[in-house]
Amino acid sequence: MYTGYLGIADSSRATADLRRRVDEVNARRLSIYTETSQRTGESVSTIAALTAEKQIGRAMSGEAVNPGAGQPWQRKP
Numbered sequence: 001m002y003t004g005y006l007g008i009a010d011s012s013r014a015t016a017d018l019r020r021r022v023d024e025v026n027a028r029r030l031s032i033y034t035e036t037s038q039r040t041g042e043s044v045s046t047i048a049a050l051t052a053e054k055q056i057g058r059a060m061s062g063e064a065v066n067p068g069a070g071q072p073w074q075r076k077p
Contacts, residue, residue, distance in 0.1 A: 001065070003052060004048025006022045
C-alpha cells in the first residue's frame with residue numbers, strides 16, 4: 001500500500017490467520033521504519049512512503065497494489 005505497510009485487498013475473504021500475519025509483518029516494518037528514522041533524521045512516514053514507492057514499483061504482474069489515498073486497489077499489468 002502507499003502507506004508502506006501491507007494491506008488486504010479483499011478483506012471479506014481474509015482469514016483470521018492472514019490478518020494476524022499481515023499485522024505481524026506491519027509491526028516489523030514499523031520497527032524498521034522507526035530505526036531508520038532515528039538513524040537518518042527522516043520521519044517514519046517519509047521512510048514508509050519511500051519504501052511503498054519502491055515496493056509498488058517492484059510488484060509483479062497480477063499483484064494487487066494500493067497506490068494512493070482514496071484510490072482503489074489495482075492489479076499490476
